[in-house]
Amino acid sequence: MAFCFCFGVLFLLSLRTASTLDVPTGVLQMECRERYFMIAVGLSFAGDKPRFEAVDSTGVHAITEEYAAECGYTISLLPVLGHVELRASYFSCHTNDADDEVFTFNFNLIVTRGGKQATYALNKTCTLSLPWSPREVTCEVNYMEVSVRSEATCPYEENGDSAFKPVLYSDWKVMFQRAEDQFLPMNLSEARKLGYVFSLTDERLVFRTPYEQPHSFSTEVNGVPVEVVHAVLFSRQSWVVLVVDLLAACSMHNGSYDGGYMMWETSELLHSLVSPLNETEVSIGVNGKLVEKKVAEERGYTVEKINTTLQVSIPYKAEGGYRKSFVSRDLYEYYVFRLYLEQISVDEAEIAARLRFHRIIVTPLLPCHIFTENQTLLRERAFTIYLGGVPEDVMLVSIQLNGQEFTLPLTNMSTYNLTEVLHPNGTHGYTLTVLFDDPVVKLQFSRKALALQHILNVNYTLAVQPGNEPYYHQTAVTALTRVSPPAFDANCSESSIHFKLDHRPFDYFWEIAIGSDVLTSDLANRRGYIMSNDSQSLQLDVPLFTNGYKYQNVTLKGFSGTFEILVRVRETSEVQTSTVKTCLFNPPEFIMCSTDGRVTVVANLSLPIPSGGSPAETSLKDKSCRPKDAAGTRALFSFAVNDCGAIIMLGRDSVTYRNEIIFSSVRNAENLSSRNRVMLQCTYTVAGLHALFSAYKFESETVGVGRIVRSNRIIEGPTVEPTSASTGHTARSVTIRPRYQPSAKYIKVSSFLKNLSNKGLKETSQVNVFTVI
Template identity: 85%
Template sequence: MAFCFRFGVLFLLSLRTASTLDVPTGVLQMECRERYFMIAVGLSFAGDKPRFEAVDSTGVHAITEEYAAECGYTISLLPVLGHVELRASYFSCHTNDADDEVFTFNFNLIVTRGGKQATYALNKTCTLSLPWSPREVTCEVNYMEVSVRSEATCPYEENGDSAFKPVLYSDWKVMFQRAEDQFLPMNLSEARKLGYVFALTDERLVFRTPYEQPHSFSTEVNGVPVEVVHAVLFSRQSWVVLVVDLLAACSMHNGSYDGGYMMWETSELLHSLVSPLNETEVSIGVNGKLVEKKVAEERGYTVEKINTTLQVSIPYKAEGGYRKSFVSRDLYEYYVFRLYLEQISVDEAEIAARLRFHRIIVTPLLPCHIFTENQTLLRERAFTIYLGGVPEDVVLVSIQLNGQEFTLPLSNMSTYNLTEVLHPNGTHGYTLTVLFDDPVVKLQFSRKALALQHILNVNYTLAVQPGNEPYYHQTAVTALTRVSPPAFDANCSESSIHFKLDHRPFDYFWEIAIGSDVLTSDLANRRGYIMSNDSQSLQLDVPLFTNGYKYQNVTLKGFSGTFEILVRVRETSEVQTSTVKTCLFSPPEFIMCSTDGMMTVVANLPLVVSSGGRTLRMSLMDNSCGPKDMNGTRALFSFPVNSCGFIFELGKDYVTYQNEIFYNKNYQNMVSNDVTERVIVQCTYPLSSLRQLFTMYRFVSDTVGVGKIIRTVQPTAGLQHPSRKPTAGLQSTPAIARHAQPIAFVPGVRPSTRYFRVSRVHNLAGG
């Protein structure tokens, strides 16, 4: 037995069809195929439950599911394709058949939209495009149909000239056989009530039956499930008994999935009653159309013969199939193929049989891999996230950014943006861009990396179409950007240094400190700083001689004052950076009280110059302590506070050291006889307790002292013994020290120890 295996479409005769006028726009297709007529109607036009009716000279016949299987109609609702489809056999019940070559169809399409029903008349005439084979079997989705040529040669006539042409008289009966059993004969009207249809056309005898009828049976042929219906028609006409053996056998294989291929199987010989084959040709296609061998190879379709089993393989993503997304917690996809297979067999008697299969094979649910890709470039200071692998029937409807919902299309295109990206394979994607500075982005300081971490959690809401079935995809992206600690701008004035800091969103990761103290409004008030802080900037004005200054290069011409502001990590108080500003100051007169107990004074003493221009000798209370430098009327003194004949006053919280600048008595006759001027200088330091005055070995203060220059006016004769009647004074800080329970100044009195420590007290005005 020869086996001929081929792909392709048989060369068709020209197809002549009669056009139908006024076809509704919702009717997508009305096509004549080789053995059936097809109508496709869009679901958007047809509504939820479209219906069809067959129309002929006897009236209108509703095509229900049961009636369709009996009368040669197949109605398929195909949401994957977006349409409903009607296939009608050329031998269907209400088709006008002219010589088995011209077939006229008349249908009513009934749709319901908006609660209103509309009926559309659809009709078309199809002309046979391919001659009938002696025996043809159609294995449709819902029925089996077999037709044979009604003029056949009697097998027992040697010359083959004798022939008969059976006619379905009322005395025709049918007997169904199943394996070795046979049922009682019944007339054709009884068989019709059971769903069996027998019809005699001009040249064909047609038998049609739905699947799973009482007289059908299932079997296996080489592992392939097969459903068989064996009907024997017989009639006694005169002295001749006419017998017609009608056999319909169809593979019921549901298809399988293996390694990315959809598999479907049938047998070369579906029943033992079929004569051994001489030759078999197989053609394959989808959606009711066979394809040429070259096209099939390009798409990856294969048919392989294994013993007597024909195995069809189709790549699950091959052209001609349809995919659909499906949500079941995760997102899945499945592929649907409407397989169309034609098998032409020639037996030993050279009689050809044509077998056609219409089968729907579906893959199992396959994971659909939607992914996100972080395409962020730090130099652009924006997150760029690509959502890819989105199937064509899935759309993005909204996104959540750190819990904040945004519907599409996005409105704020200045700080975030979303664009769709299309791909040739049918998938698409979305590119989301969000600036680092967008308020929706979370910020977190990374102490370990000393960087600012930008955090964006994204929740995509997608919807499978049609139906808007939601699916959620989440991702989170972070980016580290090196950030510098806050930096102040600093400027000098005549009597202060001015600092300014423009706020940034992430500045709260740091704290501002002066020395070991955090800069607060309370600290600024206690130390005499002038501070303002709003949402835009922090401004700090630091007057000269307030706590925190360091002085260098003190001369009669002036000095340099340095003030430092520290920036520390808030969590650890670790110093990250500082702003140091040094300014040159030239006040005409000043006093400094350092933390190591040095008093430095520049005083303006115009009376020390005689009318003749001669400068008088001057000193402190200890006449051995003279000025370090003089220039005209200005003199510079620098000495330890507890030296040069000092006196001191002890209070509850303070100690004050005092000295005096006055002139040597040997020069009194050179000074005006009326009055003269003496200058008292003081440095006041806070105490923690009196005991510490005498337990430490050297003078140490946590803060600078508060200095004063006090001028006194009295008769010249009193220069040797200055009295304390101040008329004017200069102090080194705006915050004047307040002394509790003062002890009178004791001239020349010194403590028994040479050195002592002054501890810092925090609640002092100006301290």
């Protein structure tokens, strides 16, 4: 039979509530809403598995998942919000209902923390804030509930004002209908065993059922999935048969996502038994609270009517929703809206029905775009990297810099620093600063750019809260800084040039060379350099007359000696720069044996010159070879090693050219005493000679070892001894007179000479010693 409903204007009354004292701090909310009571408990307080019990005069009743759907409770675990929530219908099983206006709730909250269980009593009294409509349907997450006004006027009464209030006697029965089918009637106790609950309050008849019961059915209304349960309640009372038609129909649309909007649909007419509607008013809200139309518009909530379908659209980032980060290889996010929709319909008889939906709609997984931005300024000589777009439920817990792990907070604030940046849209970011000079930064020399490349690979470890689910974000930044090759400081001393190089971290990109040879400890030892090299500096002392010097402006007063150190790119041996130092030297006596076979000598002749004699009167063995300059007791000679009556002495690994300074007034060589002789000799290693000559051309890789030999002392260049001297072989001399030599211009040392055995020295008169070209 049809009911006559009266439409009530929507209005709000102040809530009058009372609750017990000493509510635990972990209980975040205990609120009375228009048609239900809500408790929210923080998960940090409630632990993993909080439980609720309903308490009434009959005892304590555990609220399990099944029992909650039957008795009007909804328990939702909401990790996105960080709490667990209990919603209890005003008509829930164990609520103390006074005149359908005052409702008292008593619950036990049971939590387990640290292996210990604690029970907290929670109670609250709620006063109805909005009058009941003649017919109200609630589509909760886990059940459907319909209530109708129990006081009805029989239309066949003559005066129209006779009313009765049905009472649920034991002879009441219920018959479920599904489409064209009818199930056999059953009494209410049998229906309760199947999960159906019928109750009679002071003014309302209430029917509640979980979803997907055996007697419900699913259908589609204009493409909208709908679940329907149709119960017909009837009883014979005296000569009257009372029939109550109870119908609950709920949209089961799961929601969808399209173009940045979350969509949900229902229909104006969810079942054909509902009378055609004259008017429908829809209000929208979230989290169990409706919002005013203006607020809904500001947030972007819209309800569009397409034929008889109502389509709800909510921007996925709109206020009132909740977002959650999710890791599945990459980082994603999804948004959750706890949609609350109220639909007030007025039929042709102007009877109002109020339909409420509690629905959770969720977006699909959406990519979460965490990004890095290189904000490095070269003039600051530091990397500045911004990690942005980090959701509010994601925290940075550690970073790796070039593979080295750093947990937060960072401690070495002198060379690197990390600061958090908050943004009004709820996201946050981190700014990382690392100095170029920090040891963790990798260095690489760029040949093309002639610059130092600073490399920093950063691996951010972020954790989604709660649960600390890790997510890794990587980036790499580089910076080029111009660098100069290493430069030596150079100083002159009386008999050497001193070089010093202070080490820099990136100096290993270059190599130090003397001529074509890389400077090593072995090279320094062979050439007579004095070198020390530690973590702080490289020091090189180059004595006069060692290999590598160039001499100019040689006079009796002295000469300039120049030594050059080359700096080359290690990978290519390309010369980048050099340090050249020229010093003035004035030794009293010296001999130079050049690589081109030139001998330059300044000798002190105070002993061989007789009393009253002059250095200008001296000569070499060839008396035509006179001094270039002479003064006091010293004379300057410059001549080719093979000229001026030179004698060549061949050793196993060396060649020695020997000559003498003779006081020319002594005519007969037989009359020359050791006092009148000054022996000059230049020794070259055979391995370093490109050619051995007797006439015109000479070429050697290294300078020769010069000596000025007297009976009482030897004046020589470097301290490196000729091989022949070190091996104990005696050199046999052969005088080579240029006028008897063939017109050869280039004479090479043969392999036979370079591989002489230990049988001694061979004279140059043997034909197998020289090859004449």
